[in-house]
Amino acid sequence: MIETEIIESRQIGSRLYNVLVDLFEFTVLLVRILLEVFISTVQQFTRKEQKDVSGEIIVITGTGHGIGRELALQYTDLGATVVCVDINESGNQQTVSDCNRLQRGAAQAYTCDVSNREKVLELATKIKIEVGPVTMLVNNAGIMPTRPLDKQTPEEIRKTFDINVLSQFWTLEAFLPHMREQNRGHIVSISSIAGVIGLSNLVPYCASKFAVRGLMEALQEELREGPHKNLIKTTTIYPYMTNTGLCKNPKVKFPKILGLLDPKQVASAIVVAQRTDVAEATIPRGLLYLNNVCRNLPRSCAELLKDYVDSGVYSD
Numbered sequence: 001m002i003e004t005e006i007i008e009s010r011q012i013g014s015r016l017y018n019v020l021v022d023l024f025e026f027t028v029l030l031v032r033i034l035l036e037v038f039i040s041t042v043q044q045f046t047r048k049e050q051k052d053v054s055g056e057i058i059v060i061t062g063t064g065h066g067i068g069r070e071l072a073l074q075y076t077d078l079g080a081t082v083v084c085v086d087i088n089e090s091g092n093q094q095t096v097s098d099c100n101r102l103q104r105g106a107a108q109a110y111t112c113d114v115s116n117r118e119k120v121l122e123l124a125t126k127i128k129i130e131v132g133p134v135t136m137l138v139n140n141a142g143i144m145p146t147r148p149l150d151k152q153t154p155e156e157i158r159k160t161f162d163i164n165v166l167s168q169f170w171t172l173e174a175f176l177p178h179m180r181e182q183n184r185g186h187i188v189s190i191s192s193i194a195g196v197i198g199l200s201n202l203v204p205y206c207a208s209k210f211a212v213r214g215l216m217e218a219l220q221e222e223l224r225e226g227p228h229k230n231l232i233k234t235t236t237i238y239p240y241m242t243n244t245g246l247c248k249n250p251k252v253k254f255p256k257i258l259g260l261l262d263p264k265q266v267a268s269a270i271v272v273a274q275r276t277d278v279a280e281a282t283i284p285r286g287l288l289y290l291n292n293v294c295r296n297l298p299r300s301c302a303e304l305l306k307d308y309v310d311s312g313v314y315s316d
């Protein structure tokens with residue numbers, strides 16, 4: 001009888017102890033969350049130091065035109081060695097010539113279809129020998145077929161996913177080992193505002209850009225938990241419509257507030273986000289916060305706002 005009472009009181013004691021431990025851990029969690037909220041609020045209003053990229057070997061895809069070309073120019077100007085990869089040989093060669101004319105870092109051109117896994121893996125071996133192990137990857141190459149879903153062919157839908165999504169798996173397979181070997185690195189991925197908000201005439205494109213968002217968020221978790229904790233960074237960017245020609249028929253209601261962005265400014269915002277280790281950002285920055293708020297409102301409110309802003313793309 002006494003023995004049973006002793007066992008029972010021990011069990012109660014141990015349960016009480018476990019509850020107290022849980023309560024303590026939860027309180028610590030709350031305090032840490034509040035501290036992080038305070039720190040990031042302060043950081044919004046202070047200028048963060050930008051990392052030096054002059055020693056980096058940066059692979060950028062889609063450098064033959066548009067945002068990728070501007071990224072190559074800006075990273076070369078910062079003294080980096082830029083490996084320019086594009087399927088369009090002449091456009092890419094032009095970018096490389098313009099980069100090398102800056103007489104800062106260095107740039108080299110490689111022609112490759114990034115949706116072809118074998119070619120990407122071959123390219124990585126070649127780059128390692130000819131340039132060196134890669135420390136940064138910017139997944140930028142992309143296409144944007146623009147028409148209603150019933151007018152998009154199965155081939156086009158597959159191609160959109162091959163170039164916008166699967167290519168990023170192949171470049172990660174090819175270049176992440178370079179970063180793991182060096183215990184450092186940074187992966188940047190160019191999604192789109194269409195990876196944050198669904199837009200008509202862009203169903204496969206939006207799906208591909210939402211997929212990129214998922215890829216990057218999950219990859220960030222894996223890198224955070226793995227042996228390279230915080231040594232390999234990730235940055236995902238969601239630019240609004242940019243004046244590169246990719247958006248053939250843009251629909252803009254308020255050109256002064258939400259007009260087409262300049263690719264130079266977009267590239268510059270991407271470089272700053274990467275150099276300050278921002279995990280994800282829209283360009284302009286406020287759109288991500290606006291979207292986060294709208295997602296908590298009734299769907300009808302978000303629709304009212306979308307109709308009011310009335311921006312997007314017309315069919316080709």
Ligand SMILES: NC(=O)c1ccc[n+]([C@@H]2O[C@H](COP(=O)([O-])OP(=O)(O)OC[C@H]3O[C@@H](n4cnc5c(N)ncnc54)[C@H](O)[C@@H]3O)[C@@H](O)[C@H]2O)c1
Nearest residue numbers: 062064065066067086087113114141142192241242244246
């Ligand atoms: N322009 C916009 O409005 C806008 C907005 C948001 C996001 N983005 C994204 O930014 C990225 C760059 O867009 P952009 O406007 O500079 O486009 P762009 O068409 O001006 O340039 C894209 C480059 O990618 C290259 N490319 C295409 N397929 C390729 C492949 N299979 N292999 C290698 N290279 C390939 C093209 O040759 C081209 O040089 C894309 O991922 C796009 O989805 C663009």
